[in-house]
Amino acid sequence: MYNRRKFIKISAAGASLAALSNSAIAKSISSITDTSLPIVISTWDFGIIANKGAWKVLSTGGRALDAIEAEDITNHTVGRTGLPDRDGHVTLDSCIMDEFGNCGSVAAMENIAHPISVARLVMEKTPHVMLVGEGATQFAVEQGMKKEKLLTPESEKIWKEWLKTAKYSPVMNIENGQKPGDKYNHDTIGMLAIDAKGNISGGCTTSGMAFKLHGRVGDSPIIGAGLYVDNEVGGATSTGVGEEVIRNVGSFLVVELMRQGLSPEDACKEAVHRILKKKPEIAKKIQVGFLAINKKGEYGAYAIQSGFSFAVCNAQQQDLLIKGKSYYS
Ligand code: SD4
Numbered sequence: 297m298y299n300r301r302k303f304i305k306i307s308a309a310g311a312s313l314a315a316l317s318n319s320a321i322a323k324s325i326s327s328i329t330d331t332s333l334p335i336v337i338s339t340w341d342f343g344i345i346a347n348k349g350a351w352k353v354l355s356t357g358g359r360a361l362d363a364i365e366a367e368d369i370t371n372h373t374v375g376r377t378g379l380p381d382r383d384g385h386v387t388l389d390s391c392i393m394d395e396f397g398n399c400g401s402v403a404a405m406e407n408i409a410h411p412i413s414v415a416r417l418v419m420e421k422t423p424h425v426m427l428v429g430e431g432a433t434q435f436a437v438e439q440g441m442k443k444e445k446l447l448t449p450e451s452e453k454i455w456k457e458w459l460k461t462a463k464y465s466p467v468m469n470i471e472n473g474q475k476p477g478d479k480y481n482h483d484t485i486g487m488l489a490i491d492a493k494g495n496i497s498g499g500c501t502t503s504g505m506a507f508k509l510h511g512r513v514g515d516s517p518i519i520g521a522g523l524y525v526d527n528e529v530g531g532a533t534s535t536g537v538g539e540e541v542i543r544n545v546g547s548f549l550v551v552e553l554m555r556q557g558l559s560p561e562d563a564c565k566e567a568v569h570r571i572l573k574k575k576p577e578i579a580k581k582i583q584v585g586f587l588a589i590n591k592k593g594e595y596g597a598y599a600i601q602s603g604f605s606f607a608v609c610n611a612q613q614q615d616l617l618i619k620g621k622s623y624y625s
Contacts, residue, residue: 335610336363336489337595339535339587343607344615346485351609360489360497361394365416367487367499378446378503380455382462383510386446389502389517390415391426395495395527399425403517405432407443412501414441415517425519429511455507464507484516486523486533488589496591498523498531504538514538520548529555530591532563536584536599540571550588560588561596561621568598568623585620600624 334354338346350363380386390411391401400419402411403426414436418427427435437443447455484502491497500523502516515521515538522538524547525531532550534541541547546567553563564586572579585599587606597606597620604620 332610332612333494333593334360334363334489334491335589335593335595335608336360336487337587337589337609338367338488338607339484339486339533339585339604341605341607341617343485343487343605344609344617346487347607347609348614350487350489351614354489354491355611357492359493360491360495361392361416363489363491364392364487364497364499365412367412367485367501379451379506380447381504381510381512382464382507384447384452384455385510386451386503387510388446389504389513389522390500391517391519391523392416392419392497392499393519393523393525393531394419394497395525397526399519401426401517401519402432402436403428403513404511405429405436407433407446408436408441409444409446410441412499414439415499426517428513458507462507484522484535486516486535486587488525488531488533488587488595490589490591490593494591496525496527496531496589498525498533500533515541515546518542520545522547524548524551526551526555528591530560530589532560532567532586532588534584534586535604537582540575540578540582540584543574544570546571546584546586550586554588554590559596560590560594561598564588564596564598565621568600572600572623580624585622587620598622 336347336350346367349366353363353366378386387404387406388411389403392412392415393399398419400415402414405411408414417439486500488498500516504514521542523533529551532547534546549567550563553566567586571584583601585604587597589595599620599622602622602625606618608616
């Protein structure tokens with residue numbers, strides 16, 4: 297079914313963005329009419345790498361849920377290389393949701409490198425939706441996952457450097473361009489996939505805002521905030537300052553707006569506008585971005601600030617990187 301290629305209508309309005317990535321094409325899009333399935337889309341530049349793992353599953357006829365679990369990236373975003381909280385603990389948040397509305401989640405979990413797999417186990421092996429902190433780690437170990445130290449020497453060095461001033465303030469768009477020495481702040485991979493059968497699943501994983509208070513949980517593991525999937529309508533995920541997304545139940549809102557007929561991009565835009573309307577005073581200081589896909593495979597994104605990108609992978613192209621539109625340019 298993934299041979300069912302259709303024309304991708306992409307305006308070249310933002311063609312000068314090629315600097316975003318060497319391997320990828322960055323374009324500003326006016327409308328997406330590509331409905332080729334299967335498809336996987338992910339937040340930020342590093343979504344290209346994450347999509348590759350998912351594509352192996354999708355391109356061989358696999359289930360969207362398995363594709364989502366296959367996301368694996370090695371920057372400072374999640375898992376083994378996430379930046380710690382202000383006390384030096386790497387705590388991970390993750391959730392997953394399938395085409396039946398099943399969902400699982402872990403929050404503030406330490407010492408387990410691949411949190412989305414634990415989230416899936418919570419979904420499939422327990423009567424619960426969410427496990428947090430030590431209970432989540434304990435459950436993961438019981439399920440055979442390895443307990444390990446997640447704070448790398450590199451992350452420890454960055455944290456110790458931060459301790460000298462211990463000043464906490466979100467840095468916008470730090471997710472992109474991560475390399476040693478960059479200023480990291482928060483990182484997230486939000487991913488949405490539709491398989492060849494047309495079923496939708498999603499996942500969202502993060503180490504949260506770097507140097508956050510110990511115990512802080514953002515939007516990423518919260519169903520409806522960092523992620524929401526409704527197989528009749530589509531899916532949405534978010535990135536940026538999670539507190540604002542939680543306050544507005546962002547991803548659920550985007551999916552409900554798509555249900556009412558809005559395009560993925562317009563639904564994301566309306567959700568961003570709700571955040572801005574409630575707190576105009578913070579609008580210029582923070583980043584929040586939404587990414588969405590509808591049942592047809594049309595996708596779109598919208599963020600408060602420019603600099604939010606997302607990666608698209610389908611039969612036509614596996615490394616498409618798109619600059620999301622934004623309120624401030
Ligand atoms: C959080 N939303 O913990 C996450 C962080 C994030 O890109 O998305 N960073 O609030």
